[in-house]
Amino acid sequence: MQIKEAEKVFKALGQSLRLKIIALLAEQEFCVCELEEIFGVSQPAISQHLRILKEADLVEEEKIGQWVFYSLKREYLEEFLRDFSSYLISPLEAKKDLEQERARVKQLEQNPKVTCRPLPR
Amino acid sequence: MQIKEAEKVFKALGQSLRLKIIALLAEQEFCVCELEEIFGVSQPAISQHLRILKEADLVEEEKIGQWVFYSLKREYLEEFLRDFSSYLISPLEAKKDLEQERARVKQLEQNPKVTCRPLPR
DNA sequence: ATAATATATAAGAAAATAGTTATATACTTG
DNA sequence: CAAGTATATAACTATTTTCTTATATATTAT
Numbered sequence A, B: 001m002q003i004k005e006a007e008k009v010f011k012a013l014g015q016s017l018r019l020k021i022i023a024l025l026a027e028q029e030f031c032v033c034e035l036e037e038i039f040g041v042s043q044p045a046i047s048q049h050l051r052i053l054k055e056a057d058l059v060e061e062e063k064i065g066q067w068v069f070y071s072l073k074r075e076y077l078e079e080f081l082r083d084f085s086s087y088l089i090s091p092l093e094a095k096k097d098l099e100q101e102r103a104r105v106k107q108l109e110q111n112p113k114v115t116c117r118p119l120p121r
Numbered sequence C: 001a002t003a004a005t006a007t008a009t010a011a012g013a014a015a016a017t018a019g020t021t022a023t024a025t026a027c028t029t030g
Numbered sequence D: 001c002a003a004g005t006a007t008a009t010a011a012c013t014a015t016t017t018t019c020t021t022a023t024a025t026a027t028t029a030t
Helices: A003-013 A016-025 A032-039 A043-055 A074-089 A096-110 B003-013 B016-025 B032-039 B043-055 B074-089 B096-110
Strands: A059-064 A067-072 B059-064 B067-072
Touching: A003 A016, A003 A043, A003 A074, A003 B003, A003 B016, A016 A032, A016 A043, A016 A067, A016 B003, A016 B074, A016 B096, A032 A043, A032 A067, A032 B096, A043 A059, A043 A067, A074 B016, A074 B074, A096 B016, A096 B032, B003 B016, B003 B043, B003 B074, B016 B032, B016 B043, B016 B067, B032 B043, B032 B067, B043 B059
Parallel strands: none
Antiparallel strands: A059 A067, B059 B067
């Protein structure tokens, strides 16, 4: 689990229209023009949201004629969410992106310049 | 599962510093002044991120003297992630926030003004 | 080939986000 | 009570996000 990957996925999930698109695509695939109709926003808006979802690996596309049908990569999403839960449980040493922060934590433990932790909690 | 709640949680998770804070708080609780030291950003920045996490129900605070210690609500977070996965599997009829969109999907099925779906896929 | 349709990308504007410094509030200590 | 420390909030700024309209590209139909 990499912080940057998690940030990208959660950012993609953190917008109501994209969440609704995902909730729909969980049911069946839709093409851009259908999503445009369904949500009543402009076609570029739909395309741009789908691009963000695609860059987060949450959807995939299938081009059929002049249409592009999008579907949810449910397996990947579910695996990602499970991995994130596991990541949280893992010890700090296993959290590669927090090397620097872990060093500072150790430093604080040894030399508590702030007085908030008189005895180990 | 409500779209608005999910949006708030995912938005809170969709920022690298907040993700790192969460990853640390998963290990043990920290007070604001420690997080400030650990991450090397200003105290208001930490406070503001913690407020966003608190409003998403992801952390809770315990005031001890003049310090405020924050801890991760891991149970809530994990339950939320599981609920979100279940939500995606649930049928469209069960997705309360998508009433309007479901109506439009039905409308499209009955009267396909777009030609992208010649036969039911 | 031309026109029509579907999608993606570009450009620009309004709003939201994430940081800063300054200040207010609360608690602790002398 | 006064001074010092910790935290929260306010005000401001730079950046990012999210939409729009305009345009480019690709496919289909006449």
